[in-house]
Amino acid sequence: MRRLGLILILLAALLIAGWLALLNLPDAPRGKASPTPVAKAEPTTGARERRPAGLLAVPVAGVARAAITDSWGDPRENGLRQHHGTDIPAAAGTVVTAAAPGTVEKLFESNAGGTTIYVRSPARDWTYYYAHLSGYAPGLHEGQQVRTGDPLGYVGDTGDAGAGNYHLHFSLTRTTPDQRWYEGEGIDPFPYLTGRRVAGSGR
Template sequence: MSRRGGRGPLSRFGWVMLALIVIGVGGFLSMLSFGPAEVVVPEVTAPPRQAAAGSSAALAMPIAGYPATALHRDWGDPREGGKRKHQGIDLMAPSGTPVVAALPGTVEKLFDSERGGHTLYIRSLDRRWSLYYAHLKGYAPDVAEGQRVARGQVVGYVGDTGNAGAGNTHLHFGVSWMRAGDRWYQGEPVDPYPLLAGKTASS
C-alpha cells in the first residue's frame, strides 16, 4: 500500500534543502562570539633603541653650559671594590653649577640617600623615562615633588653629597626606561653617554 500526503521518506530535493540549511546554520554559529578571546600582550624586556622621549635631540645636557667634549664614558665601571657597577655618567663641575631638567616632565621624588646624597628624580611626560640626579649641593628654591618642569629649567646645583667624597664635586646623571607601574626607584638603567655625546653646551 503506497503512502501519500507527504508522510513518506524525504525526496532528494528535501534532503538537499536540509543539508543546505544545516550548513548555513553551522556557518552562522561559527561567526558568533561566545566571549572575548584572550589577548596576549608580549612583555617588552628591553628598552627601545631610542633616546628619552623619542630621540636624542630631546635630551638636553643636564648641566648648564657643559661641553660634550668633557664627557667621559664610565658606564659599567666597578664601584665599591667591584660589588656593583656604575649605572650613569659622572659630569665633573664646580660646586654650585646649575643643574637643569634634561626633559620636560614632573619632579617625582626628592630623596636623601647614603650613596647619592641629595637626589632628584624627574619622570618624563609620557612616564616612560626617569632622570636621576645625585650628589647635589641642593635643590632650586622652587622645586618640589609633583612640580612640572620645562626642559632646561634649573632644578638643583652640583655638589659632593653622599659618597661622592669631600671636594669631588660632580653630578651623577642617570637615565632609566620605565615600564608601566614602575615607581621612582625602579626602571631599567640606560647608558646616558650616547644620548649626550655630540651635543653642544646649549642643546
C-alpha cells in the same frame, strides 16, 4: 560604387570578427590576480626600542657634550659594584638643569646619592635621576612640571661622591608607566647626552 560597397562590407566583417574574438577570451584564473600592494603598518610596541626623543640636553650649565666621558660600568667600591650612570664633573654650586621635560616625581636623600631628584617623562616611560647635589633650586617640589633647561639644583659632593669630588651623577632608567620612581631598567645615558656611540657596543 561596387568598390566602395566591398570596402564597407570588409570593414564591417573585421569589426564583427574583433568583437567575437573579445567575447571568446578565456576568463582570468580566479584567485591569481596580482594583489594590490598594502603598506605594512609601523610596529607600535615591542618591535622598536623606546628612546628619549632626540638628544638629551646636557644637565650641567656650561658643560659641552664633547667634555662628557662614558663612566658606565666603571668599578666602584673596590670592584664590588659597577657604576650605572654618567658622571659630569663641574665646580661646586654649578646649576643643574633638566635634561628633558617631565614631572618631579621624588626628592630624596640617600646614603649613596646624597641629595637627589627623580624626574619622570610625560609618558612615564623614562626616569631621569640627578644625584650628589648640594641643594635644590628654590621652590622645587614633587609634582612640579619642568621643561628642558629648567634649573633643578646645584652640583655638590653629597652621598658617597667623596668630599670635594664635585660632580653630577646622571642616570637614565627605562620604565613602564605603572612602575615606581625607584624601579625600571638602567640604560647608559652617555649616547643620549653626547650623540656618540659607546665603543665596542654597537650602540
